[in-house]
Structures are given as C-alpha cells and as structure tokens.
Amino acid sequence: MTQTHDDLTELTELEAQFADRLELTPEAADLLFREARSANSFSDEPVTDEQVRAIYELIKWGPTAMNNQPLRIVLVRSPEARGRLVEHMGGNNKPKTSTAPLVAVLAADDDFHDELPTVFPVFPGARDMLAADDANRRTTADLNAALQAAYFIIGVRAAGLAAGPMTGFDADGVTREFFPDGKHRAFMVVNIGRPGPDAWFDRLPRLGYDEVVTTA
Amino acid sequence: MTQTHDDLTELTELEAQFADRLELTPEAADLLFREARSANSFSDEPVTDEQVRAIYELIKWGPTAMNNQPLRIVLVRSPEARGRLVEHMGGNNKPKTSTAPLVAVLAADDDFHDELPTVFPVFPGARDMLAADDANRRTTADLNAALQAAYFIIGVRAAGLAAGPMTGFDADGVTREFFPDGKHRAFMVVNIGRPGPDAWFDRLPRLGYDEVVTTA
Numbered sequence: 001m002t003q004t005h006d007d008l009t010e011l012t013e014l015e016a017q018f019a020d021r022l023e024l025t026p027e028a029a030d031l032l033f034r035e036a037r038s039a040n041s042f043s044d045e046p047v048t049d050e051q052v053r054a055i056y057e058l059i060k061w062g063p064t065a066m067n068n069q070p071l072r073i074v075l076v077r078s079p080e081a082r083g084r085l086v087e088h089m090g091g092n093n094k095p096k097t098s099t100a101p102l103v104a105v106l107a108a109d110d111d112f113h114d115e116l117p118t119v120f121p122v123f124p125g126a127r128d129m130l131a132a133d134d135a136n137r138r139t140t141a142d143l144n145a146a147l148q149a150a151y152f153i154i155g156v157r158a159a160g161l162a163a164g165p166m167t168g169f170d171a172d173g174v175t176r177e178f179f180p181d182g183k184h185r186a187f188m189v190v191n192i193g194r195p196g197p198d199a200w201f202d203r204l205p206r207l208g209y210d211e212v213v214t215t216a
Numbered sequence: 217m218t219q220t221h222d223d224l225t226e227l228t229e230l231e232a233q234f235a236d237r238l239e240l241t242p243e244a245a246d247l248l249f250r251e252a253r254s255a256n257s258f259s260d261e262p263v264t265d266e267q268v269r270a271i272y273e274l275i276k277w278g279p280t281a282m283n284n285q286p287l288r289i290v291l292v293r294s295p296e297a298r299g300r301l302v303e304h305m306g307g308n309n310k311p312k313t314s315t316a317p318l319v320a321v322l323a324a325d326d327d328f329h330d331e332l333p334t335v336f337p338v339f340p341g342a343r344d345m346l347a348a349d350d351a352n353r354r355t356t357a358d359l360n361a362a363l364q365a366a367y368f369i370i371g372v373r374a375a376g377l378a379a380g381p382m383t384g385f386d387a388d389g390v391t392r393e394f395f396p397d398g399k400h401r402a403f404m405v406v407n408i409g410r411p412g413p414d415a416w417f418d419r420l421p422r423l424g425y426d427e428v429v430t431t432a
Contacts, residue, residue, distance in 0.1 A: 154366075165281075214291070
C-alpha cells in the first residue's frame with residue numbers, strides 16, 4: 001500500500017522510540033496498523049478469490065477460545081446479491097458498499113459448537129456443554145467471531161488491500177437475506193479493495209496510553 | 217520467537233502457494249499468525265512497561281466503529297493483585313496465570329461514549345445517541361473491545377512475545393476485583409511472556425476455506 005502520512009499519522013518521536021522495541025519490522029507495522037486506513041473509496045481493480053484464500057490461510061491461525069471458529073464469511077459477488085445487501089446498509093454506507101470491488105458479510109455461526117469434537121478433541125464434553133446453554137453459546141460466538149473479524153481485517157491489510165469495516169446496517173435484515181437458516185447472525189460488513197482517490201479523511205485521535213492501561 | 221513447526225503447522229504446498237499473494241513478508245506472517253502459539257508456560261524473563269507501551273502504540277491504530285475505543289487494560293503487577301486474580305481463574309488456568317511474567321486483564325468500558333466528542337468529532341450527536349440506549353451501547357462496547365483485544369494479541373506477538381488469551385474465569389468476580397466502579401466488564405485475561413519449555417501441545421485443526429467462506 002502506498003499511502004502518505006498526514007500530520008496525525010507521522011510517528012511522533014515517542015512512538016518511534018517505542019516502535020524500536022517491536023520484533024515486527026517497521027514496514028509490516030505500517031502495512032497492518034500505522035499507515036493502514038479504513039478506505040471510503042476504492043479503485044476498480046478486482047479482488048480475486050485467490051487473494052481471499054490467501055487471507056484466510058493466514059488468519060485461520062488466529063487464536064480463539066477452545067479453538068472454536070464461529071466466523072463465517074459471505075463474499076458478495078453477484079450484482080443481484082450486492083443489491084440485496086446495499087438495501088440494508090445505513091445511508092452513509094450505501095455508496096461505499098455499492099462501489100467496492102468486493103464486499104464481505106461477516107457472521108457468527110451459533111452452531112459453531114458442532115465443530116468442537118473435530119477442532120477441540122481434547123475436551124470431549126465441550127459440544128454438549130454448549131448445546132445445553134444457548135446464552136453462553138451466543139456470548140461465546142459473539143466474542144470469538146469478533147476476534148476472528150479483527151484477524152480478517154488485519155489479513156486484508158496483509159494482502160496489501162484496504163478494508164472498510166462497517167457496523168452501520170440493519171443486521172437483522174442482512175441476516176435474513178444471507179443466512180436464512182436462522183443459525184447465523186451478521187455483525188459486520190467489510191468493503192475490500194485498493195484505495196481510490198481521496199479514500200480517507202484525516203486520521204482521528206486515539207486515546208493515550210495512560211487513559212487505557214493501568215497497573216494493579 | 218524461535219518455535220519449530222510441528223507436523224500440523226508445516227505450511228502445506230497449497231498454503232505456501234497462497235502465501236505468495238500476501239504483501240506481508242513470510243517472516244511477519246510467521247511471527248503474527250503461522251508460527252505464533254498461545255503459550256501455556258513461560259520463561260522467567262520479565263515483560264517491561266516499555267514493551268507494553270510499544271504494543272499499545274502499535275495497536276491503538278486498529279479500526280473500530282466510529283473510532284470508539286472501549287478496551288481497557290489492567291497490568292497485574294503486584295503479588296497481591298495476582299493473588300486476587302488467580303482466585304477467579306478456572307482450574308486449568310490457575311497455574312498459567314500464577315506463573316506468567318505478566319498478566320493483563322482486558323475489559324470493556326461501558327462509558328466509552330463519553331470519549332466520542334474527542335475521538336469522533338465528525339458526528340457530534342454520537343455521544344447522546346448512545347447515552348440514551350444502554351443495550352446498543354453495551355453491544356457496541358462488546359464488539360469493539362473484542363476487536364481491540366484481537367489487535368492486542370497480535371501486538372503482543374509483534375513484540376516477539378507469546379500471548380495466552382483466556383476466557384475461562386469468573387468474569388463477574390474479576391470485574392468486581394479490578395473494576396469496582398460498575399462501569400467496566402472484564403472479558404479476557406492474557407498471559408504474556410517468552411514461552412517456556414513445552415509451552416504448547418500439537419496445533420489443533422482449523423476449518424477449511426470452503427467451510428467458512430461462501431459466495432453469493
């Protein structure tokens with residue numbers, strides 16, 4: 001990704017000093033976090049299934065609780081499906097979702113526990129424990145699918161692409177359109193592609209270290 | 217991190233083929249995802265505040281909805297606080313949490329909306345909108361704090377350290393101990409350090425691409 005820092009994203013002297021303590025290279029830190037931005041516009045360059053496959057083969061290794069893997073991804077490729085999706089997007093998100101080279105709908109699979117005998121064989125009772133507790137299963141799906149969504153965003157950036165993650169949409173509507181089985185819940189839509197012209201505004205401020213981290 | 221692949225983590229020919237499509241270097245892909253593991257034991261090497269600061273200065277850039285930043289982190293440094301935490305950990309997690317060089321408690325701040333006028337000035341009504349809707353505020357805190365927790369795990373790995381994220385603990389108990397103001401909810405505990413001997417079991421299987429990704 002070739003992006004220029006604006007004033008707010010120039011590394012401060014302090015940030016540069018701490019960055020030296022990372023094992024990750026500055027180039028990778030820029031690619032995944034420091035220069036990466038949520039794009040609001042995209043170029044026409046398509047995003048291929050091979051690129052998405054490369055992203056998945058990377059981020060599938062991200063850790064989850066009991067190796068559960070509730071995230072499901074629908075790649076919205078057909079114009080008809082795109083139209084159905086845009087219908088449920090919030091007003092500001094409609095133009096972005098209409099024009100991004102690829103749009104992915106991310107959902108949590110509430111039946112993820114059926115995979116546990118395969119993906120977490122070290123605890124044979126895990127599936128039945130969760131099957132008996134819908135509230136716990138749903139909370140577990142929410143948290144771990146969200147972790148996996150973050151890994152997915154990082155993975156999109158690892159592929160040299162910009163992600164535009166959004167939660168501003170009618171989640172029940174998108175769920176009905178794309179997961180009619182009633183066992184999934186859509187929670188994020190991600191625009192994916194190369195950034196277009198004027199793809200972002202100035203960077204917004206982050207909380208300071210002392211506002212977030214305390215010691216006990 | 218010097219880890220050896222076991223049979224399950226050797227890149228298959230297929231995975232290697234797709235990895236070529238990433239812009240991220242293979243070394244960084246290994247550090248953050250492919251060779252990184254959730255450690256169950258740790259060396260005695262301490263984790264410094266400077267390392268945690270470097271992690272934060274990297275991962276603070278991870279995207280969230282409306283640039284909200286609900287994640288709060290307590291570094292459990294004192295033996296007294298460590299004791300209070302271990303008391304609430306699940307049985308299997310007690311020894312790990314007792315011995316890790318550093319343990320971090322991650323919580324969602326339900327009052328994150330009070331920061332929105334500063335961190336998301338482009339939508340002046342955001343704070344009041346969320347102040348009037350506790351359920352939406354809580355759901356928003358849950359999702360975005362989880363995204364930030366995933367960025368934190370990636371950041372720990374970016375610092376060359378192993379993370380051991382856990383959800384197996386009495387969340388209400390940990391919340392009472394470490395966030396007595398009633399406005400935060402602990403949702404993850406992360407052991408942090410250099411891996412010790414026999415730090416992990418064989419890698420567990422991940423779902424295949426076709427089990428997770430579909431096209432519409």
